[in-house]
Amino acid sequence: MVKGKIFTVTGAASGIGKATAIRLAQLGAAGIAISDVNVDALCDTEESCKALGARVTSSKIDVRDAIQVENWVMETIQTFGKLDGAANVAGVAAGHGNHTVATLPQKDWDFTMAVNLTGVLNCMRAELGQITKPGGSIVNVSSTSGLFGSPMNAAYATSKFGVIGLTESAAGEWGRQGVRINALLPGPIDTGIIRDGEARGLWNSKLLGDETLLGRTGEAGEVAKVLCFLLSDDASYVTGAKWTVDGGYAAARTKMTGAPAKASG
Numbered sequence: 001m002v003k004g005k006i007f008t009v010t011g012a013a014s015g016i017g018k019a020t021a022i023r024l025a026q027l028g029a030a031g032i033a034i035s036d037v038n039v040d041a042l043c044d045t046e047e048s049c050k051a052l053g054a055r056v057t058s059s060k061i062d063v064r065d066a067i068q069v070e071n072w073v074m075e076t077i078q079t080f081g082k083l084d085g086a087a088n089v090a091g092v093a094a095g096h097g098n099h100t101v102a103t104l105p106q107k108d109w110d111f112t113m114a115v116n117l118t119g120v121l122n123c124m125r126a127e128l129g130q131i132t133k134p135g136g137s138i139v140n141v142s143s144t145s146g147l148f149g150s151p152m153n154a155a156y157a158t159s160k161f162g163v164i165g166l167t168e169s170a171a172g173e174w175g176r177q178g179v180r181i182n183a184l185l186p187g188p189i190d191t192g193i194i195r196d197g198e199a200r201g202l203w204n205s206k207l208l209g210d211e212t213l214l215g216r217t218g219e220a221g222e223v224a225k226v227l228c229f230l231l232s233d234d235a236s237y238v239t240g241a242k243w244t245v246d247g248g249y250a251a252a253r254t255k256m257t258g259a260p261a262k263a264s265g
């Protein structure tokens with residue numbers, strides 16, 4: 001159940017965050033506090049959610065800044081009276097895919113860790129004190145890159161491994177108070193981050209899509225549906241999970257070689 005509940009969504013200006021906010025509105029959320037560093041694009045998300053009947057607040061928030069995040073969550077409580085769920089989606093993929101761990105620029109490492117890992121920590125620190133207990137739910141967006149090392153893209157993979165560690169730790173701390181905390185691990189999804197990363201030489205999205213069991217990249221809306229399920233009471237016995245939404249990308253990495261590419265019969 002999402003109907004009548006109040007949610008926060010970071011990184012809501014585009015891609016998975018935007019699709020999540022819109023999905024929450026479709027499912028009847030009573031209030032959605034959306035945020036991003038890109039306020040211009042955030043307006044579009046706000047309009048789409050309002051058109052579906054949800055009450056929405058939009059804020060320019062940089063998840064690297066703990067004070068901004070804390071104030072945003074407090075304002076959300078002041079506006080809507082409670083917080084039932086949080087989607088911590090904001091993320092970046094810095095660099096150009098031409099550095100090993102030995103030469104990785106410090107600024108790329110620091111920026112990636114600050115947004116992808118400290119950003120999630122800042123969000124959870126602000127959310128956990130306020131979230132409905134029992135019944136609250138937090139989803140932190142990691143990646144299938146949080147399951148495997150990623151040569152020439154170590155900062156991104158390491159930050160996403162970290163999100164899983166943070167999520168599992170917090171799930172253990174807060175489970176007995178009835179708060180569920182899960183990590184969502186998208187595979188290759190056709191959004192800004194994958195297109196920008198491709199332009200900078202970080203990856204080849206066609207190749208990544210081909211490497212999934214379904215043989216294609218995913219859409220942001222396909223991830224948002226699972227994210228909203230994890231936020232909802234339908235997932236009442238799911239916590240501390242690493243939930244992949246990846247067209248079988250992770251399974252393909254571990255499957256036996258030599259199997260036929262297509263089933264017959």
Ligand SMILES: NC(=O)c1ccc[n+]([C@@H]2O[C@H](COP(=O)([O-])OP(=O)(O)OC[C@H]3O[C@@H](n4cnc5c(N)ncnc54)[C@H](O)[C@@H]3O)[C@@H](O)[C@H]2O)c1
Nearest residue numbers: 011013014015016037062063090091143188189191192193
């Ligand atoms: N698209 C994929 O293939 C894929 C795969 C695995 C994981 N992910 C993760 O999904 C999440 C969403 O990415 P997406 O695919 O929707 O890409 P996206 O680029 O469309 O969305 C990311 C959003 O985060 C925002 N953002 C960046 N830095 C921020 C900051 N410091 N504070 C607040 N907002 C900030 C951006 O402005 C953008 O709107 C990210 O955490 C990403 O790492 C994406």
